[in-house]
Amino acid sequence: MTSASLNLTTVEPQTLREWIDRHEDLVILDVRSAAEFAALHIRGSYNVPLPLLTEHTDAVADRLGERVVLVCQSGVRAEQSRQRLAAAGVDTAYVLTGGAPGFAAAGGDVVRGANRWDLERQVRMVAGSLVVLGLVGGRFVSPRLRTLAGAIGTGLTFSALSNTCAMGKALSAMPWNRAAEEPTAATAIAQIPSA
Template identity: 35%
Template sequence: MSVSTISPQQLFELRQSGQPVELIDVRTPVEYREVHVEFARNVPLDQFDVRKVTEQKASQNDPLYLICKSGGRGRQACEKLQNAGYSNVMNVEGGTQAWDQAGLPVVRGKKAVSLERQVRIAAGTLVVLGTALGAFVSPYWLGLSAFVGAGLVFAGVTDTCGMAMILARMPWNQVTGASCSAK
């Protein structure tokens, strides 16, 4: 499926020209809290409901722009919308990283360990643990390392990471207090 893209600079210029710009940030609330485009609204991908997102649009004819950290989750959200029959969607090329690197305005908040780093830490820990238990306790524990390896292969092939989805729901990855949605 082909997903249309727009550069951060083009989107910024559209917004500056007075065009209506609806930007949905599909990262986790913690990632959003750390840094986000000032006019983005946070709707995490794991909670992304096409009907709710499109209901909240000012006009159904206006395009809907999606952004994430680097482009992958934004593309997935665009595909969800396209599969539901909504074609006027665009993914921001390079995501929030590219927006920030272009020197465009962002809101900065509390720093956090990225979800990607958390996955690498958890996967590495499980592989080391499975290998150590397999060597010193029972060879059956090697299955843990194999399971994690298979999960990483699956994540690479499908661009969907089960471990990231689980980690995103952990308490340390939740934002308490104020709502994470903006404007």
């Protein structure tokens, strides 16, 4: 990706703050899980988790206007959403640089809920712990346990190459990440104002 194309598909937190003040047609879609959204989100944004957007891309695209900003934790899920929406004909979607935490750090108007670890931090914790467990277990229990570290490393490499995260999907189904009620397709799409 060239720096020119990066500039066309991203928006900085300060620019988004200006857009919020000037544009009534602006739609901010937060594609994180409901639990992440409940913990911190941009005031006025709509929660349409990535799996829901993936299944109902056309229905979501039909509701969007001229200016769309996609938000997640770091930009990875928002970029996946932007690509899906672009394939559905929405070529005016931007990814917020730095995600919701970056917007909050830039002084943006956010709503804060219960403090919880975001999904990406949980993935790093689990992956790191499994690698350490494999290495320590391989040293003191059985050398075969070192394959656990290798499997996690292979999974992380595949995750980076494919821009997906199986561990993140698995962790998102855990009870502590389901504390907030996930929106249904009908409720998530209905909340977005019609273009």
